[in-house]
Amino acid sequence: MPTLLWRAALAIALVCGIGVLPWLAGSDPALTVLKARSQDRDPTPEVLADIRTRLGLDKGPFHLLAGWAGGLAHGDAGRSWISGGEVTPAVLQALGASLLLMTVALAIAVCTASLVCARTLRTGGTRRSGGTGSAVLATLPEFLTASVLATVVGVQLGWLPALGWYGPRWTLLPALALGLPAGAVLGRLLDDLLPGALAEPWARAAAARGIPRHRVARQALRRSLPGLLPNLGLFVVGLTGGAVAVEQVFDIPGLGRTTLQAALAQDLPVLQAGTLALLLLATATALAIRPLVRLLVGPALRDGALPALHRPVPPARRAAPVTLAAVLLAVVVTGLPRDPLALDTAERLRPPSPGHPFGTDALGRDLLARVAHGALDTLLLALAISAAALLTGVLLGLLPRFSGPLVDTVNAVPPVLAALLVTAVAGGGPGTAALAVAAVAWAPLAAHTAALLRQERATLHVTATAALGASRRYLLRRGLLPAVLPPVLRHALLRLPGVALALASLGFLGLGAQPPSPEWGRLLAENQPYAERAPWAVLAPAAVLALLGALAVAAAASAEGARTARKSA
Template identity: 75%
Template sequence: MWRGLVTAALLCGIGLLPWLSRTDPALTVLKARSAEGEPTPEALRDIREQLHLDDGPVALLGRWVSGLLHGDAGRSWVSGGEVLPSVAQALGASLLLMAGALAVAAVTAGAVCARTLWLGSRRRLGERKPGGTGSAVLAALPEFLLASVLVSVVGVQLGWLPALGWYGPQWMVLPSLALGLPAGALLGRMLDDLLPGAFAEPWTLAAAARGIPPRPVARQAVRRSLPGVLPNLGLFIVGLNGGAVAVEQIYDIPGLGRLTLGAALAQDLPVLQTGALALVLLAAIATTLTRLAARALIGPALRDGALHSLHRHAPPGPRILPLLYGAVLAAVIGLGLPRDPLALETGARLQAPSPTHPFGTDALGRDILARIAHGAVSTLGVAVAVSTAALVIGVLLGLLPRLSEPLADTVNAVPPVLLALLLTGTAGSGPWTPALAVAAVAWSPLAAHTSALLRQERAATHVNATRALGAGAWYLLIRRLVPAVLPPVTRHALLRLPGIALALAALGFLGLGSQPPSPEWGLLIAENQPYAERAPWAVLAPAAVLALLGALAVTTADGVRLPRFRRSSGKHPAVPPARPADTAQPVPEPARTPVLTHPTD
């Protein structure tokens, strides 16, 4: 019921988009049909009569729902063609792209976890170090940035693969890599974070004692850790169809996300509503299947409360790398701040890096180093604020899975650009519109991660034993559940920080926030993308700084740990004494009450 209410509210908001945007839908449709058409009163009146716009949004919504019940989604307001065939064709392209990206993501995740699996299956995890910087940077890179680099280097300069179009298997490779590599690195690092806890469980000792080969042990460790990652896999599958708008735009792929965005910009209401409904239904199917798979893997243990906790107080990662990356980033910003980011030099357009311009110049002759440094203040400040808000909201809602899971599934199915359009129509365009749109989506994977870990931690044997000894709900939440869930979710949030930074600036480039000549990092990449073949440094310089931010965020995440709670002594035992079942029996004294603490304590 809650999922149905959220879906209905979303579709109603999308249906009201032409009226919320404070523009005449007839005028927008006329411009979409013919850019040279004169918006005369007679022409606008004919469009209103043809589309029944005078009936109002409520009547249009009712007519659309009634048509869906009869298998008819109406006709496009712009092209006049039937909606269902176009949506089905776009969905087929998105599903084909999703299959290729999933294959790339699976291979990437396996490569990220390979070292941990090899050491863990041989009982040598003491030699394990935190994940490598390469996978950290790859996990932090947004799809839009990687797609731009692949187009510029592999597609244009090297010519190994076709860069634009959607005509066969060869055209799938680059977009599948652009979508699958970051997602696979992210999922691989999340899985790699859980594997040490799985290898520390008692069954691995028994397997080693019986002489079981390492490969089956590694396979069972992956199976034990997968339920904590599967909800985010479901969200990733949905995001491939609705959130891959930028990749579909770069590679000219006729996918569902691109179709929905184009319908929103043209206020083509039937196409917009049907595309959004397809995304929401796909989200419901994907997330339901992933949750059923997670329940099938560890369902009996969840029911019986017989799981071991995967939470371990591992030592923090090396502290030198965050300091090194932070120093390099601070040096870049410090060198560029004294320069003027808006100064034009017409004689130095697209100039290569030199002592005068260390990062080169853009198409207008502006210094790229200066623009990167001045854009860091707004880009990083807003990105950190949005990431913090997403982390807080995600953890709080993740602690209430019955409330958050349907909401996260539905929200994740909507592209951030479409949410930005809804917010722009309601509150107007402004510098905080992209922040609100990205924050409205960014919490959903963190909430799904929190819910998955919380469900397993509640079924841990030490939590059930602590509850049996008389511990209350607040004690379990604060002293056992939150310390087990918060560190991996915080590391997950830091992994997504660079992607949030670029998503904010990309929305601003679309006219939904800050406008050029604002030196935000995403705007730098988008503005210089047409000149990537002639001046690759104009795209690679902000891309390298963004990758540096990703490395800083991820290496900092490796050191995120919560302090261990110390065992209480004296008159305050760590767990309240168990209440006797029979009041006639003597109550044991607190000093002699057995205390069961977390295994790592």
């Protein structure tokens, strides 16, 4: 009951905060409505006063909130300030489109995760399958994947429709853009748990008795899923509310795009209804995940009869992170002496050549120089945000009753929407983008930490240590954190390129880094319109971002392998 009250209080606070947003920002909603409805009319005091009277703006934000909440009881979310149409049917239609896209994307993500884990299941956990390829796939930006699929598969090959939303065939390309990176992340998280499940006594006994390997693998998946399901719930909500870029590339009237457009236009009734729909979806997903975990694990979770799933990670090849780091460093060192702002219109969109190894962009600027100079801003800021998100996620993950509803609420707010809310109050700029991304980046890590802690507390060695009189502090320091921190750290490193991309996406919308900043993700965004004509303009920043993701994962695996080797010695 206290958890439900806490969840309800967070949802009410967020919706009310959005309701008073124009007044917090000091802007005039009547002026926004006038510009959207009739740009040719002059904003005279009489015209603005008439708009305020008709919309009820002159009575203040709390009167509007009360009227909006009263209408919700009857299924009426009001009328759009911009179009004048009813909000409820429009939001429900957008939610239906997002749910369909989410379902197909989730199916693709499950198939992708299965392929990532296939080798581990086939070899009984003796060999891991989550390698550099899955790390690169996990770090692919959704809007880049969407743009490439739309250009190559949809336009050039003509295999599938690349624009619009008219039936099932129109869902495949956007679902692939969403599902492939999400499935790679889920697969790597699951691949961390499977070797421990396949090394348990029941699995060895089943193999010794000649039970088919596919049956053992199925039970190992069931054994490992409880630690992964909370993150799967986050992906479900994230695929629905956070797919703004994909919905814009493919012109899909989904809930995320509808909410973003309402936020940009300050269409308060649509923005409130869309945010409330995202919150309700997050709550429903969280409530469905908890009984599913209990159903999969059974009474063992309650009785503290689970062995630990976490096993030492096999030592990674030291050459992999060194090689990747050397390549990334060579790109930065080679490009730093070049001028990233030098314009040469005669060299617009030139392909790679000895003079311009990465080619040039639409203004004739050297892409190698821009990639190298953008590394400083991108990497330092993304590393700082990732470190803060890791610390916040672990600390809040230790308090699941407090953080669970907070995670569900924060996860329902896409980074773009969070940036818009922050910008409305604090103004734009790189600091605003960093604050917005940091405000939501910790949620998956907190959910992962809480899920692993819950399962680890039910292990035999922890329950036995507690029965011997060990203090909670001792259990946390000696038993729980050593098992939980390595996979959560790898999870945080896996999300590092996504943090860099989120910063760049906000800069593209004018909420973060501003032109002519060569920030990596911004390079992706500003060169994306030229992907068909000059693919190198997109592939250069995409390649270094994927290289960053591969380096992060390889470094984490190498560090864990070294730690394991030291403990064995």
